[in-house]
Amino acid sequence: MSTNAYAWPVCPRPETDESLPSWFERVSHEYTMSPVSLLGVIERAESGRAGTAGAPDAGRLLDRTIADRLAVLGQLSGSEINAFWPPSTGWELHDHGFSVYCPYCCFNDFTHGRTPYGRRCWQQSWCTICQVHSIALVHRNQTHASSNRSHWSHAKLKRDRAFLASVRYRGLKVTHEPAVRSSMLSCLMHLERTAAAAISGSAPNQWIWGILTADEFLAVLTDVTTWSLTHFESVRSWSAAEDLTPAEEQEGYGLVGRYRRMSTTDYGDHQMTRTLRDVVSPKVRGAALWAAHAFMATCHSAASDRPSGPSAQDRQAAWISRSPPAARHWLAERQESWPSAHRRDRWIEVWKLL
Numbered sequence: 001m002s003t004n005a006y007a008w009p010v011c012p013r014p015e016t017d018e019s020l021p022s023w024f025e026r027v028s029h030e031y032t033m034s035p036v037s038l039l040g041v042i043e044r045a046e047s048g049r050a051g052t053a054g055a056p057d058a059g060r061l062l063d064r065t066i067a068d069r070l071a072v073l074g075q076l077s078g079s080e081i082n083a084f085w086p087p088s089t090g091w092e093l094h095d096h097g098f099s100v101y102c103p104y105c106c107f108n109d110f111t112h113g114r115t116p117y118g119r120r121c122w123q124q125s126w127c128t129i130c131q132v133h134s135i136a137l138v139h140r141n142q143t144h145a146s147s148n149r150s151h152w153s154h155a156k157l158k159r160d161r162a163f164l165a166s167v168r169y170r171g172l173k174v175t176h177e178p179a180v181r182s183s184m185l186s187c188l189m190h191l192e193r194t195a196a197a198a199i200s201g202s203a204p205n206q207w208i209w210g211i212l213t214a215d216e217f218l219a220v221l222t223d224v225t226t227w228s229l230t231h232f233e234s235v236r237s238w239s240a241a242e243d244l245t246p247a248e249e250q251e252g253y254g255l256v257g258r259y260r261r262m263s264t265t266d267y268g269d270h271q272m273t274r275t276l277r278d279v280v281s282p283k284v285r286g287a288a289l290w291a292a293h294a295f296m297a298t299c300h301s302a303a304s305d306r307p308s309g310p311s312a313q314d315r316q317a318a319w320i321s322r323s324p325p326a327a328r329h330w331l332a333e334r335q336e337s338w339p340s341a342h343r344r345d346r347w348i349e350v351w352k353l354l
């Protein structure tokens with residue numbers, strides 16, 4: 001196909017809450033190409049060169065020149081352009097593909113005669129739960145992410161093991177539910193709603209999270225999740241977030257989980273830490289957010305076999321004292337930048353554990 005024409009002859013219209021990689025994947029399907037191949041064609045047409053250095057990367061969909069080209073090819077309206085290329089929240093996943101989905105949202109798409117599409121909020125690193133369906137998001141594996149739209153069928157969705165894990169929580173009463181798994185879901189939903197509101201500028205509830213502005217809350221949340229996801233040892237190990245107890249692993253099946261034992265050297269490019277934005281798996285991000293809830297919220301229902309006390313400080317001491325010295329050093333340094341009143345009222349002094 002040629003991209004020299006002013007507009008694509010066939011182009012699906014974007015849904016109002018659709019993410020850019022999802023729409024681009026649907027466009028690619030119309031031309032029986034993978035998103036990577038179509039992006040390569042556009043880039044070559046744009047640069048006038050025979051090829052580009054390296055394989056096309058979905059992140060380049062955000063480049064200004066590619067964005068301008070896509071706006072013309074797709075005949076996008078002003079509001080569609082603004083929706084696809086919004087100002088950064090600072091929380092977008094570094095993976096720019098359509099990598100995460102909610103099975104029930106996709107079932108709904110079928111019901112309404114649509115090809116399942118990716119919602120913009122699923123690209124946010126704080127988002128591991130669908131707030132509409134109270135269900136964990138599912139990692140879309142490589143075979144799903146192919147250009148073959150036939151993946152999206154009821155039968156295939158229902159056979160997805162990750163989906164089956166996720167639906168265990170469907171139908172459970174989310175609030176005031178004594179079961180640990182429901183408490184976990186409730187904690188994650190609450191924290192994720194609070195993070196979304198803070199990104200929009202709303203300060204968190206003072207009784208639950210302490211006296212923090214929206215930006216201060218997000219800064220502490222970033223530090224705590226980064227700490228819990230980072231491997232501070234030279235030997236391969238679980239990150240603190242992934243070092244789940246047997247009860248947490250069982251009760252949080254589908255909500256929180258592990259990827260693999262890693263060390264800092266696995267990150268590459270001289271990267272020393274791993275943030276929520278670096279992790280695609282909703283379950284691993286969920287584990288980090290679960291730990292953050294334990295550290296930051298006034299009330300937190302721990303799984304039965306995690307030694308801790310009733311206060312946030314008890315939980316902080318229990319988790320942090322088990323971490324390697326380098327991890328404690330890192331968190332103690334980060335603590336220096338937090339509001340002093342918040343540290344005094346809500347936190348242990350991590351340097352005392354060094």
Ligand SMILES: [Zn+2]
Binds near residue numbers: 102105106130132133
């Ligand atoms: Zn959903």
